[in-house]
Amino acid sequence: MEKKIQNGEEEEELKGPSSSGDGSICGYDSLHRLLKDNLKPHHFQEVSRLLTGLHCGKALETIDLPESVSTVSVKHGFDLQAFRFHADKELLREPRVVRVGLIQNSIPLPTTAHFSDQKKAIFKKLEPIIDAAGASGVNILCLQEAWMMPFAFCTREKRWCEFAEPVDGETTKFLQSFALKYNMVIISPILERDINHGEVIWNTAVVIGNHGNIIGKHRKNHIPRVGDFNESTYYMEGNTGHPVFETAFGKIAINICYGRHHPLNWLAFGLNGAEIVFNPSATVGELSEPMWTIEARNAAIANSYFVASINRVGTEIFPNPFTSGDGKPAHPDFGHFYGSSHVSAPDASCTPSLSRNRDGLLVTDMDLNLCRQLKDKWGFRMTSRYDLYAETLAHYVKPDFEPQLISDPLLRKKSL
Amino acid sequence: MEKKIQNGEEEEELKGPSSSGDGSICGYDSLHRLLKDNLKPHHFQEVSRLLTGLHCGKALETIDLPESVSTVSVKHGFDLQAFRFHADKELLREPRVVRVGLIQNSIPLPTTAHFSDQKKAIFKKLEPIIDAAGASGVNILCLQEAWMMPFAFCTREKRWCEFAEPVDGETTKFLQSFALKYNMVIISPILERDINHGEVIWNTAVVIGNHGNIIGKHRKNHIPRVGDFNESTYYMEGNTGHPVFETAFGKIAINICYGRHHPLNWLAFGLNGAEIVFNPSATVGELSEPMWTIEARNAAIANSYFVASINRVGTEIFPNPFTSGDGKPAHPDFGHFYGSSHVSAPDASCTPSLSRNRDGLLVTDMDLNLCRQLKDKWGFRMTSRYDLYAETLAHYVKPDFEPQLISDPLLRKKSL
Numbered sequence: 138m139e140k141k142i143q144n145g146e147e148e149e150e151l152k153g154p155s156s157s158g159d160g161s162i163c164g165y166d167s168l169h170r171l172l173k174d175n176l177k178p179h180h181f182q183e184v185s186r187l188l189t190g191l192h193c194g195k196a197l198e199t200i201d202l203p204e205s206v207s208t209v210s211v212k213h214g215f216d217l218q219a220f221r222f223h224a225d226k227e228l229l230r231e232p233r234v235v236r237v238g239l240i241q242n243s244i245p246l247p248t249t250a251h252f253s254d255q256k257k258a259i260f261k262k263l264e265p266i267i268d269a270a271g272a273s274g275v276n277i278l279c280l281q282e283a284w285m286m287p288f289a290f291c292t293r294e295k296r297w298c299e300f301a302e303p304v305d306g307e308t309t310k311f312l313q314s315f316a317l318k319y320n321m322v323i324i325s326p327i328l329e330r331d332i333n334h335g336e337v338i339w340n341t342a343v344v345i346g347n348h349g350n351i352i353g354k355h356r357k358n359h360i361p362r363v364g365d366f367n368e369s370t371y372y373m374e375g376n377t378g379h380p381v382f383e384t385a386f387g388k389i390a391i392n393i394c395y396g397r398h399h400p401l402n403w404l405a406f407g408l409n410g411a412e413i414v415f416n417p418s419a420t421v422g423e424l425s426e427p428m429w430t431i432e433a434r435n436a437a438i439a440n441s442y443f444v445a446s447i448n449r450v451g452t453e454i455f456p457n458p459f460t461s462g463d464g465k466p467a468h469p470d471f472g473h474f475y476g477s478s479h480v481s482a483p484d485a486s487c488t489p490s491l492s493r494n495r496d497g498l499l500v501t502d503m504d505l506n507l508c509r510q511l512k513d514k515w516g517f518r519m520t521s522r523y524d525l526y527a528e529t530l531a532h533y534v535k536p537d538f539e540p541q542l543i544s545d546p547l548l549r550k551k552s553l
Numbered sequence: 554m555e556k557k558i559q560n561g562e563e564e565e566e567l568k569g570p571s572s573s574g575d576g577s578i579c580g581y582d583s584l585h586r587l588l589k590d591n592l593k594p595h596h597f598q599e600v601s602r603l604l605t606g607l608h609c610g611k612a613l614e615t616i617d618l619p620e621s622v623s624t625v626s627v628k629h630g631f632d633l634q635a636f637r638f639h640a641d642k643e644l645l646r647e648p649r650v651v652r653v654g655l656i657q658n659s660i661p662l663p664t665t666a667h668f669s670d671q672k673k674a675i676f677k678k679l680e681p682i683i684d685a686a687g688a689s690g691v692n693i694l695c696l697q698e699a700w701m702m703p704f705a706f707c708t709r710e711k712r713w714c715e716f717a718e719p720v721d722g723e724t725t726k727f728l729q730s731f732a733l734k735y736n737m738v739i740i741s742p743i744l745e746r747d748i749n750h751g752e753v754i755w756n757t758a759v760v761i762g763n764h765g766n767i768i769g770k771h772r773k774n775h776i777p778r779v780g781d782f783n784e785s786t787y788y789m790e791g792n793t794g795h796p797v798f799e800t801a802f803g804k805i806a807i808n809i810c811y812g813r814h815h816p817l818n819w820l821a822f823g824l825n826g827a828e829i830v831f832n833p834s835a836t837v838g839e840l841s842e843p844m845w846t847i848e849a850r851n852a853a854i855a856n857s858y859f860v861a862s863i864n865r866v867g868t869e870i871f872p873n874p875f876t877s878g879d880g881k882p883a884h885p886d887f888g889h890f891y892g893s894s895h896v897s898a899p900d901a902s903c904t905p906s907l908s909r910n911r912d913g914l915l916v917t918d919m920d921l922n923l924c925r926q927l928k929d930k931w932g933f934r935m936t937s938r939y940d941l942y943a944e945t946l947a948h949y950v951k952p953d954f955e956p957q958l959i960s961d962p963l964l965r966k967k968s969l
Contacts, residue, residue: 162599175596180587183578188604190843346961353959359936374938379945383960398933400816400855401942408949409956427606427901428854435851438844439816485843517814520775522790524950526817529795530943533824540825543769544799545762 160451160473160494166216167477169489190486193223197488200502206269213265215242216497219273220480220488222443224504233505235386237413237443238275240266240284241478242496243451248287252299256285260311266498267312271319273500276347276386279324281449282394282417283340286328291365291471292455298371301330301338304354309343317349322384324391326417328371329356338372342391342417344382352382357393358402364424365461365471366395379405387412387505394418397432397446400439407440407518412505416446421472429477430487437481441511441518443503450476450496483511576867576889576910582632583893585905606902609639613904616918622685629681631658632913635689636896636904638859640920649921651802653829653859654691656682656700657894658912659867664703668715672701676727682914683728687735689916692763692802695740697865697894698810698833699756702744704865707781707887708875714787717746717754720770725759733765738800740807742833744788745772754788758807758833760798771796773809774818780840781877781887782811795821803828803921810834813848813862816855823856823934828921832862837888845893846903853897857927857934859919866892866912899927 165171173181185196200219210217224232245258263280270278282288285308289297302308308327316323322345329341340357356375360368379402381390390411396402397416406414416433429446437444451474458467477490480501491497512518532538581587589597601612616635626633640648661674679696686694698704701724705713718724724743732739738761745757756773772791776784795818797806806827812818813832822830832849845862853860867890874883893906896917907913928934948954 162603163596168600168603171596171600175592177591180579180591184584184587187578187584187842191839344959346963348963350961350963352961358938358941362932362936363930374936378957380957380959383958383964385961385964388958395936398855398931399937400820400851401937401939401945404816405942405945408945410958423607425901426603431847431850431854431901434847435816438847439814485841485847514779515814516778520778520790520811521815521817522774523817523946525774526821527943527946527950529817529821529824530939530946534940534943541794541796542799542804542826543760543796545766545768545801547762547764547766548799548801 160475162493166492166494167490189489190484192482192484192486197221197486198223200500202273202500206273209265209269210498214495215266216492216495217269218489218491218497219500221502222480222482222486222504222507224507224510227506230506233387234502235413235505236274236276237445237480237501237503238270238273238278239445239447239478239480239491239499239501240270240278240280240497241447241450241476241491242266242281242284243449243474244287244453248289248453248455255287256300259285262496266496267315269498270500271315271321275319275321275500277322277324277384277389277413279415279417279445279447280326281447282326282419283328284326284417284449287453287455288419288449288471288474289455290368290371292457292459293367293370294457298328298330298338301328303330303332304341304343305351309345309351312345313349316345316347320347322347322386322389324389324415324417326391326393329354339375340368340372340393342393342415344384344389344391347385352384353380355380355391355393357396359396359399361395365459368395379409381406381409381411390414392416394420397436400436403436403440407442411442412508413443413445413503414440416444418446418448419474420448421474424472426475426477429475430479430481430490433479434481434485434487437483437487438485439517441483441508441515443483443505443508444481445501446481447478448476449474450492450494483508576891578909582908582910583906605905606900608898608900608902613637613902614639616916618689618916622689625681625685626914630911631682632908632911633685634905634907634913635916637918638896638898638902638920638923640923640926643922646922649803650918651829651921652690652692653861653896653917653919654686654689654694655861655863655894655896655907655915655917656686656694656696656913657863657866657892657907658682658697658700659865659890660703660869664705664869664871671703672716675701678912682912683731685914686916687731687737691735691737691916693738693740693800693805693829695831695833695861695863696742697863698742698835699744700742700833700865703869703871704835704887704890705871706784706787708871708873709783709786710873714744714754717744719746719748720757720759721767725761725767728761729765732761732763736763738763738802738805740805740831740833742807742809745770755791756784756788756809758809758831760800760805760807763801768798768800769796771807771809773812775812775815777811781875784811795825797822797825797827806830808832810836813852816852819852819856823858827858828924829859829861829919830856832860834862834864835890836864838891840888842891842893846895846897846906849895850897850901850903853899853903854901855933857899857924857931859899859924860897861917862897863894864892865890866908866910899924
């Protein structure tokens with residue numbers, strides 16, 4: 138059963154059909170599938186137009202992947218979906234189509250297993266899914282946040298820090314071989330141990346180039362202090378700025394998890410030239426689900442780039458019960474990670490989401506020319522008046538900042 | 554029939570059920586009603602949880618308005634809906650419940666009528682709706698963008714400038730009496746003529762206090778250059794900053810129309826302390842509809858305030874055909890303004906939208922204590938690292954700005 142994080146007396150009401158424990162909604166594993174199976178086709182078409190947007194004037198195209206890949210997905214029980222975003226033909230530029238893969242997964246072993254066995258089991262579980270991405274011709278693959286461990290930050294126990302690794306540690310080495318084999322850029326979000334700076338822990342995405350080389354890293358900029366997300370206990374705000382990585386397949390950036398709630402974080406990656414921003418996440422049921430597509434799609438629209446969102450799957454049970462700062466009894470789980478990985482395009486359209494309760498691979502073709510086309514169409518960057526906001530923020534961060542407030546003089550009179 | 558603004562060969566495909574001319578979707582006048590009437594109750598409940606969010610753990614409460622108000626809405630054929638957002642009880646603060654009203658409407662006379670008659674007819678049409686808001690006990694009422702005229706900026710003809718008025722002109726005078734009569738703050742978005750500055754035209758929201766006094770004005774900060782939104786032909790970017798108006802019923806701000814695409818604009822109103830930000834708009838069908846709730850809800854979530862969104866209704870036909878910069882023949886209309894006014898809360902929930910094709914009054918109770926409660930819960934303001942972004946923007950606006958780009962060295966080698 139999902140742990141409920143919202144406050145208030147009404148909490149019990151949350152035990153709707155969604156809290157059945159398997160992460161399904163009324164027996165369906167995604168909103169898209171529930172709507173498609175229960176609405177008349179012309180209603181579904183119109184609902185989709187309003188909810189996910191038309192792309193180039195029609196529903197998003199699906200891609201046929203190799204049959205071997207489908208076979209693997211059935212054998213290993215992971216959700217497999219594939220879609221294509223087009224762009225208008227241009228006269229002076231060729232199309233720049235990139236195939237992006239996103240992997241979401243649950244942890245295979247109990248959190249009571251030996252740490253070494255847990256990590257190995259995750260590697261082993263991911264292998265066929267990464268192979269499936271490679272066999273699908275994926276150019277850029279991204280895994281979920283801290284994918285090489287359970288999301289143990291709810292416990293506040295420091296022993297989980299043992300999972301942390303240097304940027305060139307065993308997890309990176311494991312992925313480098315796949316990057317080389319499949320000529321594939323891989324983004325690997327890990328818990329990082331910074332040996333050269335006194336063993337400091339970071340929440341980091343390692344970017345592995347398509348030749349198996351390490352291009353660089355980015356450290357999570359914004360750290361949550363909400364519900365069971367006790368991450369500020371484990372690591373601090375990142376010190377790597379907002380790097381954009383120029384890869385063989387396009388300019389990419391990584392906005393890790395909670396950073397998606399910060400429009401300025403999305404903005405800065407855009408100002409540095411990102412064409413695809415990945416958002417590897419770990420987030421649970423009632424806390425964030427209604428925000429999940431809203432924030433991703435808004436970022437894609439406002440910044441004229443693609444956003445690729447990944448969330449882990451399943452409920453992770455920890456050995457020692459912990460409290461959640463809500464006055465309720467201790468309990469051993471974080472709630473249900475609801476998967477639902479998806480891609481948002483700058484034209485306000487988006488793919489359906491992967492399953493809420495199963496591992497999954499989402500493959501998406503995107504013509505990166507769409508980014509500039511949307512910039513030219515809407516002109517958001519041009520009309521943004523950044524000079525005004527540079528001043529506003531410089532003013533705001535001063536301790537003696539006073540807001541621009543215009544009070545009703547009659548109100549003042551009344552108060553006196 | 555709706556005019557299609559998107560580019561590309563697929564344009565004809567857009568003629569779906571939505572382009573039936575009456576603005577309905579498959580015969581329903583809102584997405585909410587289509588889903589409610591066509592899904593099983595337990596499916597609808599779960600879809601609502603994911604799409605509009607639960608509020609305090611359950612579906613949004615409706616409010617019973619006086620029967621006289623319902624009677625007026627039936628007589629005058631406008632959509633009437635009313636909802637309530639709660640907040641948790643606090644020990645040190647009393648609830649601060651404010652009743653907000655939003656009005657959306659079509660223009661009553663053809664655009665060929667005498668300008669004076671057009672304006673009078675709009676006043677006359679609005680009168681019973683404003684009275685209904687007053688009789689419903691609305692504390693703060695907001696009208697749609699440039700509500701006292703047709704949205705003529707698609708024509709590029711300067712004669713429509715005749716509609717512009719000073720801040721204390723006849724439109725403001727018309728509303729002042731209602732403000733006084735009903736003890737109601739009224740936000741009146743007009744086309745402003747600034748007599749004292751050489752007859753300059755602005756897109757302005759006038760804030761009228763609950764004693765009928767003018768508290769102040771705000772001028773639209775961001776001006777579109779997209780599709781038929783030729784507004785930069787008529788007026789320039791506003792020079793009033795991001796004022797928050799302290800009224801008898803809370804701290805409010807106005808983000809006019811296209812400003813909703815700019816996260817920094819939303820942010821600045823938040824930094825200045827807004828608890829409700831109104832977004833009076835005029836926007837059409839295929840251009841923006843999938844973005845409409847995304848941007849509003851994201852702003853409410855990211856800034857921990859309420860967002861009240863209004864869009865005009867109907868298709869306005871102009872005397873002289875005009876082109877749209879898409880290479881297509883001239884035509885006399887701007888497309889269908891799809892109404893769909895709604896309110897978004899900082900907890901990620903939102904009201905259903907008003908009709909896509911009829912005038913409407915949306916009444917919403919909101920406990921403003923919810924804003925600070927969400928700030929305390931999520932800590933977005935606290936974790937925002939504004940100092941970092943003040944630097945980023947100061948750097949970005951310099952002509953010699955260079956993005957933070959990390960290139961794959963193997964890529965460079967290959968290029969050489």
